[in-house]
Amino acid sequence: MIAGGEPAAAGPDGPRDDRGGAAARPSAPAGGPLAGLRVLDAASLYAAPLLASLLADQGADVVKLEPPGGDAYRATGFWPLVARGKRSIILDPADADGRAALRGLVAVADVVVVNEPAARLAARGLDPETMLAVNPRLVVAHVSGYGADGPAAGRPGNGTMGEAFAGLTHMTGDAGGAPMLPSVPLGDAVMAYAGAFGVAAACHDVRVNGRPGRVVDVNPVEAMLHVVGPTLVSAAAELAAGAEPSGRLGGGLAGSALRDVFACADGRWLAVSVSTPRQLRDLAAVVGAPTGTAGEALGEAVRTWAGGLDRAEAVERLAAARLPGAPVNTAHDVVSDPHLRHRRALRTLRTPDGATVTVPAPAPRAAGDPDAHGLATGGAPDAGVLPTAGQHTGEVLREWTAPAQEPAASAK
Numbered sequence: 225m226i227a228g229g230e231p232a233a234a235g236p237d238g239p240r241d242d243r244g245g246a247a248a249r250p251s252a253p254a255g256g257p258l259a260g261l262r263v264l265d266a267a268s269l270y271a272a273p274l275l276a277s278l279l280a281d282q283g284a285d286v287v288k289l290e291p292p293g294g295d296a297y298r299a300t301g302f303w304p305l306v307a308r309g310k311r312s313i314i315l316d317p318a319d320a321d322g323r324a325a326l327r328g329l330v331a332v333a334d335v336v337v338v339n340e341p342a343a344r345l346a347a348r349g350l351d352p353e354t355m356l357a358v359n360p361r362l363v364v365a366h367v368s369g370y371g372a373d374g375p376a377a378g379r380p381g382n383g384t385m386g387e388a389f390a391g392l393t394h395m396t397g398d399a400g401g402a403p404m405l406p407s408v409p410l411g412d413a414v415m416a417y418a419g420a421f422g423v424a425a426a427c428h429d430v431r432v433n434g435r436p437g438r439v440v441d442v443n444p445v446e447a448m449l450h451v452v453g454p455t456l457v458s459a460a461a462e463l464a465a466g467a468e469p470s471g472r473l474g475g476g477l478a479g480s481a482l483r484d485v486f487a488c489a490d491g492r493w494l495a496v497s498v499s500t501p502r503q504l505r506d507l508a509a510v511v512g513a514p515t516g517t518a519g520e521a522l523g524e525a526v527r528t529w530a531g532g533l534d535r536a537e538a539v540e541r542l543a544a545a546r547l548p549g550a551p552v553n554t555a556h557d558v559v560s561d562p563h564l565r566h567r568r569a570l571r572t573l574r575t576p577d578g579a580t581v582t583v584p585a586p587a588p589r590a591a592g593d594p595d596a597h598g599l600a601t602g603g604a605p606d607a608g609v610l611p612t613a614g615q616h617t618g619e620v621l622r623e624w625t626a627p628a629q630e631p632a633a634s635a636k
Contacts, residue, residue: 256281270382270412276310336363360436383412481518498548507522
């Protein structure tokens with residue numbers, strides 16, 4: 225089955241979608257460093273499609289493969305994050321025409337992102353072995369819970385399991401309290417960034433160094449090991465000495481002289497983190513503590529100092545002394561923050577029914593080039609329209625595959 229009917233035709237106002245209406249402009253930048261890279265996002269859930277979104281943020285042409293009826297994540301708040309910058313197609317690999325069309329897309333893609341077990345991928349013709357036989361220069365990003373091999377391979381996993389397995393959850397929370405999970409999908413996001421870097425590196429190796437295509441083995445556990453790296457440095461020594469594992473430090477950080485949050489006079493919170501001798505000395509001076517004050521005594525001095533100031537004043541005084549202090553922003557603070565607005569760090573998407581939703585802008589981007597990702601100077605950063613299910617099926621089949629490769633029954 226191929227949803228979407230005939231390939232999209234051009235209209236007087238630009239491309240037309242597969243139902244005859246004006247095509248929604250994908251939210252990906254028109255240019256970008258990955259312009260020209262064709263990515264088939266054949267993954268589900270959050271982390272793996274987010275990896276593909278990051279590639280779209282940098283200019284790749286990303287096509288979201290949805291099952292008949294649409295992706296299940298369309299009903300969640302995650303959808304704008306995993307659909308941004310992508311065109312949507314519907315193909316049914318269980319149908320002969322759909323499987324043939326999917327094979328044609330794989331043959332011309334640069335990257336395919338998948339996240340299902342090998343047996344399920346093989347049933348859809350999306351297992352790495354089959355795809356690399358069709359396209360030897362293909363980069364396959366295969367996302368799994370614990371990696372492609374090893375004793376834990378095959379277990380169901382996600383970013384939260386990665387946080388726990390890599391040791392982050394053990395370190396998070398108050399000293400003496402229970403381990404704590406972050407209230408954001410941290411492991412998924414870290415894995416997506418690590419995976420996008422792995423895909424970019426593999427594409428460079430294939431395109432520039434002339435190496436063959438390959439599978440990029442992406443999982444949240446190994447990505448999160450880089451987050452907990454400072455605790456791993458001392459872990460071997462602790463084991464050798466028979467010591468207990470490092471415990472939870474509240475807001476502290478091993479190796480950091482002072483790292484905590486402090487209540488200000490206006491009821492808002494301030495984050496402070498210092499680690500060098502210069503920072504310790506200058507922080508003591510700013511908060512009125514005797515020279516040489518450190519440890520818990522310095523923390524208490526900062527607490528008293530912050531409690532007598534509004535947060536904005538505290539942040540300014542720390543900045544004037546070249547000391548790192550920042551407001552503990554709420555989500556409402558973030559979406560209205562003047563610095564983030566100046567930086568165009570947030571973008572506005574429009575849903576097919578005309579509503580708007582805010583998502584992060586591409587990061588990183590070229591320094592000194594605020595329009596590097598298609599943002600209009602001086603205007604509100606409008607990142608385009610989210611696609612409807614299967615909206616670009618015909619358009620993608622026409623653009624990506626040669627007529628001889630398109631199935632004869634494409635009008636079904």
